[in-house]
Structure formats: C-alpha cells, structure tokens
Amino acid sequence: MNSEQPRIRTEVQVMFFDTDCGGVVSNIAYLRFIEIARTLLAEKLRLPLAEMAKTQKYPVVVRTEIDYRCAAKLGDRLVIDVWLDRLQRARFWCAFRITRPADGALIAECRQTLVLIEMPAVKLLPLPADWEKYRSCASSA
Numbered sequence: 001m002n003s004e005q006p007r008i009r010t011e012v013q014v015m016f017f018d019t020d021c022g023g024v025v026s027n028i029a030y031l032r033f034i035e036i037a038r039t040l041l042a043e044k045l046r047l048p049l050a051e052m053a054k055t056q057k058y059p060v061v062v063r064t065e066i067d068y069r070c071a072a073k074l075g076d077r078l079v080i081d082v083w084l085d086r087l088q089r090a091r092f093w094c095a096f097r098i099t100r101p102a103d104g105a106l107i108a109e110c111r112q113t114l115v116l117i118e119m120p121a122v123k124l125l126p127l128p129a130d131w132e133k134y135r136s137c138a139s140s141a
Contacts, residue, residue: 006134007083008040014076023074030066034096034110037082041094045084045131056119062091063113070105072098078107087135090126091115 018029039049042059052058072078078098085095096110116125 004133005083006041006044007081008037008044009079009081010037010040012036012078012080014072014074014078016074019074025072025076027066027068030068030098030108030110031064033078033080033098034064034082034112037080037096038094038112041082041084046128057125058117058119059092059114060117061112061114064110065112066108066110068108070100070107072100072107076100077102084131084134085111087127087131090124092127092131 012033014025014029018025018032020026038059042048042052047057047059078100081097081099082094084092086093092114094112094114096108096112098107098110099105100107116127117123118125
C-alpha cells in the first residue's frame with residue numbers, strides 16, 4: 001500500500017457487553033469496532049465529528065460486508081486497521097482488518113461502502129476535491 005494512503009490503526013478490548021453467553025464476540029460488536037476505526041479515519045480525512053455536526057454533511061454507510069475468520073473472546077485485545085480502499089465520484093469504500101496480536105490471528109475482514117449526504121435534505125454530495133490525491137493510492141478492486 002502507498003504510504004500516502006489514509007490509514008488508521010486502533011485497539012479495542014473485548015468487554016462483557018461485546019460477547020454472548022459463551023464469551024464469544026457477537027456479530028453486532030464488530031460493527032461497533034469498525035465504527036470506531038472508521039470515525040478515526042474520517043478525522044484523518046478532515047471530516048471531524050464536530051465539523052459534521054456543524055455543516056450537516058455526513059458519511060453514510062450503504063453497505064457492510066464482514067467475513068468472520070476466527071472467534072474473538074472476552075478479554076481479547078484486538079487491533080483494527082482501516083484504510084480508504086476505493087473512490088468513485090460520490091461513493092467510497094473503507095476496508096478493515098481485525099487481528100488479535102497475542103497470537104497473530106486474523107479475526108475478521110470487512111468492507112463498507114459509504115456516500116456523503118447533506119442533511120436534512122438527504123442530498124448526495126460528491127467526494128471532497130482534496131480526496132483526489134488518494135485516488136492513485138486506493139486500490140481499483
């Protein structure tokens with residue numbers, strides 16, 4: 001990957017509320033994990049939360065794909081990597097990789113499709129012009 005590519009790495013610890021009665025992370029918790037990472041990536045892309053609230057322009061998830069590779073369990077420390085994977089005129093994709101450093105296990109691979117929307121009109125917006133520099137970094141897959 002290109003070193004100019006926007007990328008974030010963050011860590012989470014699996015808590016009781018992330019798990020089912022067997023101590024295994026429930027599928028809904030993965031959405032929270034990737035939401036945390038994607039929000040940090042948005043900050044790097046100059047879409048900070050406070051600015052979104054002020055301008056009423058928000059990235060909106062239109063599709064999420066998650067491939068579960070290995071179970072994460074109560075108490076695990078996980079690393080979530082997220083990067084800007086692909087850009088079109090009005091859509092973009094973020095890719096995620098969740099791993100458990102303790103044993104090197106790949107826990108999940110995820111991908112989300114997003115658009116930028118202006119509220120309250122729910123108006124679809126083109127991607128910011130300054131993101132054009134990332135187009136050559138993002139994969140064409």
